[in-house]
Amino acid sequence: MKKALLILILILQFSSFAQNKQLLYNFTSIPQSSLVNPGADVSYKYYFGVPLLSGVSANIGSNSFSAYDLFADNGVDFNDKVRNIINKSSANDKTQVNQQLEIFSGGFRVGGVDSQSYISFGAYQEFDFLMYFPKDMAILALDGNQNYIGKSFNLADVNVRAEVLSVFHVGFHKKVSKKLVLGGRAKIYSSGANATSTKNSGYIYTGQGTGTNMYTQIIESNLELKTSGISKFTKDEYEGSIPKDIAHNTFLNGSLGLGFDAGLTYYIQDNLQFTASILDVGFIRQSKDIETLTYKGTYRYDGVNPNFDAVNEPKNIFDEFDAAIPRDTLYNKYTTWRPIKFNSSIQYSFGESRYDGECNCKGSSERRYLNAVGAQVFARTMPKEPYVALTAFYKRSIFEKLDFKATYTVDTYSFTNLGLGLSGTLGKFNIYGLVDNVFQYRDITKAKSLAFQFGLNFIFQDPKY
Template sequence: MITNPGADVSYKFYFGVPLLSGFSTHVGSSGFSAYDLFADNGVDFNTKLRDVVFSTTNNDKLVVNEQLEILNGGFRVGDWDSPTYISFGMYQEFDAIVYVPKDPAILALDGNQNYIGRSFNLGDLKARAEAVSVLHLGFHKNIKENLIFGARGKIYTSGFNATTTRNSGYIYTIPSNTTMYEQVIYSNLQLQTSGISSYIDGNSQNSDAKSVVKKAFLGPDLGLGLDVGFTYYPKKNIQWTGSILDVGFIGHSKDVKTYNFNGYYEYEGINPDFIDPNNSGSSFSDFQNAISLDTTRTAYRTWRPVKMNASYQYSFNDGRGTADCNCYGNDNNGYQNAVGAQLFMMTSPRSPMMALTAFYQRNIANKLHLKATYTLDSFSYTNIGLGLSGQIGAFNIYLMGDNLLAYRDLAKARSLSFQFGLNFVFKDREED
C-alpha cells in the first residue's frame, strides 16, 4: 500500500505495530566504496582520495535513504465483497543525495598549474538532504472486476532541509599578453537551508538530542503531496501494476537562511595569495568585494523527488485447481510460483535514478512466501536480493535484503538495503 495506493488487498483490515510496522534503509555509491578510501593497505589517504576523484564523473553520487513507519492501517468499507478500501498512517523519512563535485575537487587537489586554459565547472556542486514526516490518507476502489485504482493524499512536515542544486560558474587560468597569467572566477552558487541555520551559526538554544529528534519527526514547515496507482488483471494469473508517488512540494519558511556566492573576479599576475590574507596585498579584499557572501531569510519551496513504479507478474501452478476467480488479492496464495519484473524511477538534481528488477516468487506454504530478485541499477550489476514473508494467525512479519553478495566484504559494497516490518492482518473467514 505504501508503494502503490492501488494495490490489490483482500484484507478485512490491518494495522502495524507502532514504530515497527515498516523500516527500510538504503545506502548507495555509484562511483566508489568505503574500501577505496579507507582500506588499510599502506596507501596514503590523499593518494586514495585523488584516485577516487579521477575515477568518477560528476554523475556519480552518494545516496542515503531511511524510512520509518510510525503507524499505519487500513480497512475495507462495507461487506466482504465491497470493492472500496481506506488506508491511513504516518511515516518519517530522511533522504540525501550528494554528487561528486568533479571539477572543484580536481582544482582543490591539484591546483591550476597543469590546467592552464581549462575551465573548471562550479555547476558540479549539487546536493540535497531533507528529513520529513508524512501524514497520509488513501482510498482505492475496484473500477471493474479486474481493475483497481487508488489515490492517496499527503501532508508533509519538514524538520530539516539543505538544497544546493541551482549552481553555475567557472574558474579558468589563461596566459596573458601583459602579465604572466589571467585568472577569472565567475560564481553563481546558492545554498538554501531551513531548520539548521541556528546550528550552522552556533547560536541554537535548543540543540539537545531530544529537541533535534522531535523536530525531525514533526517539523514546522508544511507541504502537500499526492500518490496514485493501479492494479490490472488482463487474465487471472497476469498482473500489471503502476504507481506515481510524492507529486508534491514543501514550503520552507521557519528558520530559513539562504547563502549566495555571486560575482565575477579577474586577476592578472602569477597567482593571487589567499592562504595568508594578511600578506596578500589587495588581492584577497578585491576577491571578497567581487564575490561576496550574501545571506537572506526569504522563504522558498522545494519539490519532492517523484517516484514511479511499474511491474508485471505472471503466476503459475494454480493450487486451487479449476477456480475461476482471483480470491486471494495480491498475496496470490492460489498460485505456487510467480515471475516478473519491476521498473523504478526517481527524479534527482541530475538525470533520473533508475532500477530494473527481475524476480521469482515462491509460496513455500500457505503462510510462508519467498522472493528472490536480481536488480540492475547505477550502483551495482550483481545485486541479488531475498525477501521472506510469514504469518502466524493474524501476525505478519516480513524481512528483505538486497545486494547479498556484498555481505562477504561490506567495505567494498557500493549498495546496501534492508527492510523489515511487523503487522497484524485480519482476513475474512472465506480467505483463511
C-alpha cells in the same frame, strides 16, 4: 582542512543507493506494499503495524568505489587512494541516501461485509539525500590549480539537497471490478530541516598571461544555498539540542507541504497482471527558519601569482574579491518538489492452487497460484537525469502463510544485485525481511550497495477473500 573536506565527500559517496523498493513492490502479503502501490490487490478486514517496527528501511552504497578502496591496509598511501578515487569518478556519479521509519500504520475495510473498499493510514519519518560528486572542486582542493593552467573548474558540480521530514498519509483502495483495482493516497509533509543547492553555475579559471609568472585568474560565481530549519543551529547564542529540535520540527512543527500517490492493478487474464504506481507527486513550502546564502559575481585578477602568506598578506586582493563576489543573505520563502517515483510491473502466475485456510494475503482473485514471475521498472526524478532500474522477479508461496520473493536488478550502480525476501504469518502476526545485494555480504568492505527492510504487523483477514 582540504583533506577533511575530501574525506567527507568520499564518505558521503558510500551512501549512494536509489529509493527503489523492488522487493517490497507488489509483495502483497506485506501490508506495507500499498505504500509503493496504493492500488495493490490486497484484502483484509483490518491490520495494524507494530509502532516504530512495522516498516524500517535503510540503504547504503556507491556507484564508483567501496570502503575497501579508501581504507584497505594494502601499503598504498592514503593520499594516493584519494587521488585514484577522484580520478576514476565522474561529475555524474550520484550519492543517494534514503532512510524511512514507519511511526504507525493501519488499515480497515469500509462499506459493509461484501465491500472491497479499504482505507489505510499512517505516518513515517524519512531522510532523503542527493549529491552529485563535485569532481572539479575535489581536484582543485587536492591539487590546486598549478598543474591546470588553462582549465576551467566547473562550479555547477556543486549540486546537493538534503531533507529530514515526516509524512502523514491516508489512502483509499477499491476493487472496482474483477479485473481492476484502483487506489490513491493523500499526504501531508512536514519538513524539519532542508538544504538545497542545485541551481549553481560558474567557473574558476587560471590562464597564462604575458611574461614570466603572469597569470589571469577569473572566478565567475553563481552559487546559492537555500536552507530551512537549519540557520538557528549556526548562531553563537544557540544552546539547544540539534537532534531534539530537528525531531520537534519534523512532526508538524516545520514547513508544510502536500502530495499524493496513485496506483492500479489490472488483470489482463486471471494469471496475467499489470501494475503501476506514481509516488510523491507533491511539494513543500519552506517557510520556517529560512535563510538563503548567495555568492554571485565576477572576480578577475591579472598579474603575478599572489603569495598568500602571513608576511605578504594581499589584503587588497581579498577586499577586491569580497566586493566582486559578495556573500548575501536572503530570507525569502521557497518551494521544494519531492522526487517523483514511478513503478510498473507485469506478472505471470502459474501453478494453480486453492487454499482452505483462513489467510489469503495475495489478493481477492478466486484462483490462487503458487508461483509468479515478472519484470518491473522503477524511475525517479533527479536534477540532471532520471534514475532508472530494471528488475526481474520470482515469487513463491512456500506454505500457506509463508511467501518468498527473489529479484535481480540492473541499474547504474550494479549489474549483480540479487535480492531476497520472506514474509510469514503466524496466527495474526506477520513478520517480513527483505535484503538487497546479498552477494555483497561476503565482504561488506568491498560492497558498493547494501539495503534492507523489515517489519512487524498484525493482519486480520476475511476468509472469504
